[in-house]
Amino acid sequence: MKIRNVRWYIAALLFLASVINYIDRQTLSVVAPTLTRELHLSPVEYSNILNAFLVAYTLMYLGSGFLVDRWGTRISLTVFMVFWSLSNMLHAFARTGFQLGLFRALLGLGEPGNFMAGFRAISEWYPPSEKGFVTGLLNAGSAVGAIIAAPLVVWLMVAYNWRVAFVATGALGFLWLIGWLILYHLPESHPYITPDELALVRKAVAGNAEPSGATGVARPSLTSLLRQPQTLGLLAARFISDPVWWFYLFWLPKYLVEQRHFSIVEMGMIAWLPYLTADLGAFGGGLASGWLVGRGWQPLAARKVLLLPFALVMPVSYFVPYVPAAGAIAIISLVTFAHMGWKTNIMTITNDIYPARVVGSVSGVIAFGSGVGGILFTTMTGQIVQHYSYSLIFLIMCFLHPIAWILVRWLVREPLQLPAPIEPEPEPQPA
8 A cells, every 4th residue: 555645644753753752851841840849859959960861862962873874764763762761761760869860861862863863864755845844843843742741741740640740751652653663664665655756755865865775885984074164063053052942941840930930730831832932933944944945045055044033033031030920931932932943944954964874973963062062051050040040041041042153154154075875886797
């Protein structure tokens, strides 16, 4: 049986994988006001637990990218989904801060592979005019996961307890695996793809796909990738700008409860709004650059031209501590919209300028910058919140995206040229 437009079913699975990824990641943030009281954790101790995740996440971003390139998209995402789902369920057994940090580190080892595999799937299945939208879909899944997590986890806490919340959310990944194992294959070997769609995909990704039968594909080393200005520019941009997203993922529920005096239920009812606008930013940023590409713009130029307006929105963060709660939520929602529009285009640039055979590796290297920035910013946030206030954090976040934009404009100017794959020698013909 053939399925029309199978690539969009695959896009839906990639979206759902990101939804589950962020539900699992966000469960701790939602239960944090209750959990930190029960386990007697200070803001610094909480930031250390967050960093246990971030350190493992950052290191595994490098490793998962290379694993995706070695194992392929189908197998690697299967392995990562099983690993992080089990790790999330283990959180239910934590009795001390150390145990919680250990299980958090295990979650951090598994979760980066979702995005590395997703980027490679985009390179294998989608033309430039669709890449921005599907990358936005991948990012939108992150925000949808955060949207769902707040009310879902609060309901599980109220109906049961925070330990049940970890078990229930961790079980979602095993349901997703059924669809993934049935539907994901490479276009050339897909059992359900129609001839028309296979011809479309072959033509569309011809510039990025490996020649059929290529065996001695040269893979550049990590050092050689880091010597490229494009890689350095994208890595630095993620290092500087991604801490904004990490802050809103990890600290927003605590900020609303502890500083804005929301109850747990009120927090669950309102905390999803900034993630909804992040979703809109992911879709909007991807669609806008795809629209420009469809009208003749070069993909890199289309992505870069949209980065500046998103970056210029970010200084409004300064006003968050000084306005009423409704105004603070509105500003935070605007900021998350702009950040995710920015991030979608930064991530799509990777697919635009690197060949498919190294997309996983390069994405891991660039995302390493995101993780390092998140570790440093989370550590700083714990210290500042415990000894000063959140106001300084919101001030710092005003300047991060404009600085990152300058680096992208300066360093990321053209697609990366790599040696072509080595074709196999023809087999001798019998006499």
